[in-house]
Amino acid sequence: MPTTNFEINGKTYAVSIDGCPEFRYGKNAVLAGVNTDIVYSQPWYAEGYTAADFLSVDEFAFLKSGLTASVKKIITEELGFDTHGFTLEKYHHFVRTNEEHYKVVSRTRDLFSADFNFPIEEMIPKFEKILGFSLTDIDPMLKEKLHIIVRINRPKSNDYNPPHKDIYEEVDKNDYIPPFVNFWIPIAGVTENSSLPIVPGSHQISEAEILRTFDGGVVEGNTYRVRMIREWSGSHTLERAAVKDGQVLLFSSHLIHGLAINEEEDLSRVALEFRLFKS
Numbered sequence: 018m019p020t021t022n023f024e025i026n027g028k029t030y031a032v033s034i035d036g037c038p039e040f041r042y043g044k045n046a047v048l049a050g051v052n053t054d055i056v057y058s059q060p061w062y063a064e065g066y067t068a069a070d071f072l073s074v075d076e077f078a079f080l081k082s083g084l085t086a087s088v089k090k091i092i093t094e095e096l097g098f099d100t101h102g103f104t105l106e107k108y109h110h111f112v113r114t115n116e117e118h119y120k121v122v123s124r125t126r127d128l129f130s131a132d133f134n135f136p137i138e139e140m141i142p143k144f145e146k147i148l149g150f151s152l153t154d155i156d157p158m159l160k161e162k163l164h165i166i167v168r169i170n171r172p173k174s175n176d177y178n179p180p181h182k183d184i185y186e187e188v189d190k191n192d193y194i195p196p197f198v199n200f201w202i203p204i205a206g207v208t209e210n211s212s213l214p215i216v217p218g219s220h221q222i223s224e225a226e227i228l229r230t231f232d233g234g235v236v237e238g239n240t241y242r243v244r245m246i247r248e249w250s251g252s253h254t255l256e257r258a259a260v261k262d263g264q265v266l267l268f269s270s271h272l273i274h275g276l277a278i279n280e281e282e283d284l285s286r287v288a289l290e291f292r293l294f295k296s
């Protein structure tokens with residue numbers, strides 16, 4: 018069975034790519050530039066990401082308790098389980114099988130659209146202050162409101178995406194680079210063993226040095242919509258982003274990230290993931 022190796026913080030992972038579409042190098046061009054990356058002028062642009070303070074201790078506690086209540090309610094409604102003593106970190110003690118987990122995550126996508134206690138509208142001004150320009154959650158091309166995704170990643174599970182860049186789908190389908198920036202907010206169980214792996218500086222690598230699929234990916238038998246990146250400048254090495262409770266990880270839409278294997282023994286990892294456009 019074909020496999021490919023990646024390294025995260027010194028640990029090697031061999032993942033199956035059986036059934037994966039063909040891998041090819043791209044053209045000799047760097048896609049990220051002053052007109053194609055809205056974070057180009059940020060002081061942290063050489064690395065392509067930063068962790069910024071954004072919530073007070075009280076605000077973070079409020080956000081986390083709201084999410085805990087929402088996920089707990091979904092478990093009760095979808096699975097009919099007793100959720101006495103539920104915490105996000107112990108999610109995998111309550112939701113034990115893949116089948117149960119998929120039922121829950123099918124609903125966590127819409128958490129923020131309705132009656133959530135911390136709507137994105139209240140967060141946007143904080144992000145605008147960090148970046149110094151206006152942001153919107155309406156996709157300028159599709160005119161659709163973007164959703165915040167609640168990512169729940171159980172210990173030692175396959176609840177992750179392959180290494181990828183968020184821009185590739187639009188680049189491949191429409192030859193278009195959408196003007197957005199990525200946000201990733203730790204909520205529970207984010208540690209040096211579970212945080213999001215990224216490749217610092219990878220947004221400035223020529224496409225001729227990036228080996229990737231051009232139509233989704235298959236890892237460990239799971240099919241993904243994102244194009245899978247297998248190698249960059251001859252490297253397969255990622256590092257876990259250092260980001261703490263109350264902070265937000267901001268990163269270029271051109272930065273390679275993913276393969277967020279949760280290496281914690283007994284902690285589920287929960288993070289919010291979304292994009293915002295320059296308005």
Ligand SMILES: [Fe+2]
Pocket residue numbers: 181182183274
């Ligand atoms: Fe992504």
